[in-house]
Amino acid sequence: MSAASTPGAGRTGHVVVIGGGISGLAAAHRLLEAGARVTVLEASERLGGKLRAGEVEGVPVDLGAEAMLARRPEAVELARAVGLGERLQPPATANASLWTRGELRPLPKGHLMGVPGDLAPLAASGVVSDDGLARIAREQTLPATEVGEDVALGEFIAARLGREVVDRLVEPLLGGVYAGDVYRTSMRASVPTLFELARSDRPLTEGVRELVERAARRQGGPVFMGIDGGIGRLPLAVADAVRAAGGEIRTHTPVRELRRTADGWTVATDSGALTADAVVLAAPAPAAARLLAADSPAASAELATVDYASMALVTMAFRRADVDALARGSGFLVPPVDGHTIKAATFSSRKWGWLWDTDPELFLLRTSIGRFEDDDDLKRDDADLVGLSLADLGEAVGLAARPVAARVDRWDGGLPQYPVGHLDRVARIRAEVAKLPGLGVCGAVYDGVGIPACIASARRAADELLDHIGATLGPGGGGREREWGA
CATH class of the missing domain: 3.90.660.20 (Protoporphyrinogen oxidase, mitochondrial; domain 2)
Structure with missing residues (x-):
């Protein structure tokens, strides 16, 4: 930890993080590493958001998310940074099935989020009927489908491969991530690799097959990772690391009002007001919309449209x-x-x-x-x-x-939910937020609902605010200048 977080070391930028889920805690961790002074405010009685550890019949279990994508580095890196590296574990088995057409059937290999690249394992699984398989094969003869700047994932795949593959493969797989309606979900936001493939005008099955084969060649570890004792341990360990680094965490502290001032921010709670050089808003969209209504009505209105x-x-x-x-x-x-x-x-x-x-x-x-x-x-x-x-x-x-x-x-x-146009909505929100110096936003509503995506969102917000704090306070006044020895 830098000298900036040591009492008496000179003025340190104070950042208030609103929200004690994994996004808010990850942002706090990042800010403290760089020498900021941090206060985390969580409205509920517990930390962790959708990551929650508990017990059933005395056995520790996850009561929320239970795994994190290991192909992205952010979550694994954070787990190791807070002392959970030795507890990281891949699944003992990843052989999942589909309960469809009256029986359990093996989840076919060689697909990208349910979009098949190889018809042989799909045919062997019995998930799709003979008519459905024939419909997929006809894609080779279809003219290109225009996708524009975005398109509904289910509608596009149904137009190319038929509804059966959407209903029996894509929908259950994507539903496990978003619990949403795949016929309205943005392909650009939810499966960007597939979106880029769709824009190439190549047959989907041909492109997916190449992507799957390429991924298999470079595979260097498990796709997913868990934590011994449950993923719910992660936010608790991050919170412990935040406290150990000098950060303050307050639960049972809902934020009633957020207002921009001449030299920073005022954060009003039931127990009093806090002043801050910067604020990370790591709350769900409804709460974020309420808090931004006064200073950024345009961002607030956009957030209010999130389902x-x-x-x-x-x-x-x-x-x-x-x-x-x-x-x-x-x-x-x-x-x-x-x-x-x-x-x-x-x-x-x-x-x-x-x-x-x-x-x-x-x-x-x-x-x-x-x-x-x-x-x-x-x-x-x-x-x-x-x-x-x-x-x-x-x-x-x-x-x-x-x-x-x-x-x-x-x-x-x-x-x-990430409907068609979601990324454009996020861009508009961030453009409005950028008009308010010292404010950052992060969380599942912006760049992805998975744990690594939330942590990446938190890091982005923290890094932008560290730049702001450094520029505002000047050399020796906190932020990255002190961390980097300027």
Whole structure:
């Protein structure tokens, strides 16, 4: 840590971070590394946002996100920086299935977010009918489809390959990320590699095949990574590192008002007002829209248009002997077109080695329920959601046992939606925010809902504010000048 964070070392830029999810905590960590003074304000009683650690029948489990993309470096780097490097673990198995057309079928290899590059494994899986396979093959004869500056992922793929591949492959895979409607989801925002391929006028299947083969040749490690004890450990470890570096974290502290002043910012809370040289707004879109209404009505209006999907996670513990022979692989996805309640099931004790070893008598699994604008089931009580999950598990894998323990965690407004034009909306928000010196925004609403994307968003906001603080306070006054020894 630089001298700038040491009491008495001279004036240090003070940054208030609004939001104690992984984005806000990552921003605070980055700012403290560079010598800023940081205060994190979190409205709720806990830190971590959609990353949450808990227990079922005494076994530690994730009650929110359970894995992070390892092909992007940001999350793994942060985990190592806060002392979790030795706890990083890849999945023990990544063999997932699709519950579709009346049975569990292997998730076919050789695809990019469900878009096939090789028809042989798709045909062998039985996921798509013979008519559906023939429709995919006809893509070679189709004229190019104009995509413009953006296009709905599902609509474009359906036009090229038919609706069946969208409904039974792309929808369940993308739904696991956004819990959204793939027919309205921006291809440019959600799968940019596919968007660039679409703009090349090449047949999709041909281009995907080359991309998959290229990725296989350069594959240097697992695609996803977990943490022994749960991904929910990550924000807690980052928070510990923030405190150890001199940062202050306040929970139960909702921000009532954010206002620009002549020389910085005023952040009003129920316990008083804070002054800051800069602010990181790492709150969900509705809260960010409210706080920006006075000083940036245009950014506020854009943020107010962001839709969110709600979902529930049902985590259950069974006696291992009752489940072990039925739950194979890491779990299964469920296409909405098949009309079932659950959208996915994860065989957690088989997927994560640390869970398998924690209690030799228990088997933990979880289901997810709810999609964008399909949340009627979420109005049911917890016992009903457990019962609906058990009914679908019985039909899918023959599970007849009752759990020895179960809990339901509801994520109301948990996942922001990325419709066509989302990246243009983000660009407009950032352009308006840039008119307010000393303000940065970050989080899942901007550049991606995955953990690495959120951390990258936080780093971007922090770095921009560090430049501002350095320019405002001058050499020796904090920011990067002191960190770099200027």
